[in-house]
Amino acid sequence: MPLFLAPMAGVTDLAYRLLAREVGADLTFTEFTAASGLSRHAKHSWLKVESDPRESPFIPQIFGGDIGEMVQTVKLLQDRADIIDLNFGCPAPKVCRNDAGAALLRNPDKVVEMVRSCIDAADIPITVKMRLGTGSGPNTALEICQRIEAEGVKRICVHGRTLRQRYSGESDWSQIRDIVDAVDIPVIANGDVVDAKSAADCIEATGAAGLMIGRGAIGRPTIFDEIKRDLGWISNDPIWGEENQAIARSWCWERYLELSDEVYEEGQCKNMKRHAVSFTKGLPGASKMRVDLHNIQDQKTLGIRISKYLRDLAEEPQIAM
Numbered sequence: 041m042p043l044f045l046a047p048m049a050g051v052t053d054l055a056y057r058l059l060a061r062e063v064g065a066d067l068t069f070t071e072f073t074a075a076s077g078l079s080r081h082a083k084h085s086w087l088k089v090e091s092d093p094r095e096s097p098f099i100p101q102i103f104g105g106d107i108g109e110m111v112q113t114v115k116l117l118q119d120r121a122d123i124i125d126l127n128f129g130c131p132a133p134k135v136c137r138n139d140a141g142a143a144l145l146r147n148p149d150k151v152v153e154m155v156r157s158c159i160d161a162a163d164i165p166i167t168v169k170m171r172l173g174t175g176s177g178p179n180t181a182l183e184i185c186q187r188i189e190a191e192g193v194k195r196i197c198v199h200g201r202t203l204r205q206r207y208s209g210e211s212d213w214s215q216i217r218d219i220v221d222a223v224d225i226p227v228i229a230n231g232d233v234v235d236a237k238s239a240a241d242c243i244e245a246t247g248a249a250g251l252m253i254g255r256g257a258i259g260r261p262t263i264f265d266e267i268k269r270d271l272g273w274i275s276n277d278p279i280w281g282e283e284n285q286a287i288a289r290s291w292c293w294e295r296y297l298e299l300s301d302e303v304y305e306e307g308q309c310k311n312m313k314r315h316a317v318s319f320t321k322g323l324p325g326a327s328k329m330r331v332d333l334h335n336i337q338d339q340k341t342l343g344i345r346i347s348k349y350l351r352d353l354a355e356e357p358q359i360a361m
């Protein structure tokens with residue numbers, strides 16, 4: 041059963057994706073990237089779809105409301121990508137206003153036409169990530185899944201919430217099951233998997249071909265390895281040594297810094313501060329230490345400060361979380 045690291049804007053940068061793979065994620069995606077930017081060769085958009093030979097397969101995720109721009113982007117991207125994922129799930133108003141992301145689910149015909157046009161333009165597989173419809177008007181999710189399967193989509197990942205719900209309520213795994221039952225291509229279940237128990241429950245409830253984990257993997261990339269270990273899928277020792285959260289976080293932070301050094305120009309890791317906050321969230325003394333972070337401007341110093349904090353914690357025997 042493959043476990044996917046969900047695409048997350050501002051979180052799943054290249055170094056983080058490589059780290060997640062080292063600690064158990066089977067597949068990773070870039071954060072969603074605007075077809076309007078990529079098709080116009082905007083540098084900041086192309087920086088989001090950088091990869092590394094260690095990230096194989098490489099799956100950039102794109103979004104847009106204009107079919108022509110999406111097709112153009114597929115053509116431009118496919119030389120460097122193994123698969124291209126189309127986003128029909130983003131609820132952000134500034135995306136939905138342009139008739140992109142989850143807003144497209146309002147219009148099944150347009151989704152199908154966009155998917156067909158992208159598949160026609162592509163020499164590589166096209167996959168889709170979507171929600172359970174918009175939450176207003178008729179539910180279009182199941183119909184869309186069947187129609188895009190017929191167009192040749194290779195895999196669908198379903199986040200079990202509607203556009204209207206954004207992140208509220210619970211992911212509706214039973215509706216994911218209805219989709220799993222209605223199509224023959226692999227369906228990946230997404231939403232509210234945060235540990236081995238919820239992973240097992242989600243597999244049972246949905247019958248999905250794989251699970252995708254988002255928020256549960258923020259600051260805790262080892263969640264993939266932990267789920268596999270707890271469910272008895274793997275039995276080797278963790279790569280970070282002991283089964284201890286403080287040690288795991290410290291190991292992951294060091295590795296994140298190393299990978300960032302390898303893949304980014306100095307000082308160009310744009311999510312480092314955010315990861316610093318996530319990696320230390322909920323740990324003893326973390327809020328006090330975070331106040332100090334406001335005064336740190338350069339990334340090297342930030343990295344060292346967090347390293348020291350996590351290492352000290354890992355060495356305290358009573359904090360085996």
Ligand SMILES: Cc1cc2nc3c(=O)[nH]c(=O)nc-3n(C[C@H](O)[C@H](O)[C@H](O)COP(=O)(O)O)c2cc1C
Nearest residue numbers: 046047048049071072169199231232233253254255
């Ligand atoms: C900070 C953040 C950024 C996200 N960015 C994206 C994105 O770029 N593309 C996408 O398809 N979904 C994005 N999502 C949605 C997640 O991929 C996932 O569908 C959602 O968080 C539900 O899964 P979870 O309950 O495991 O978090 C984002 C979610 C979060 C929390």
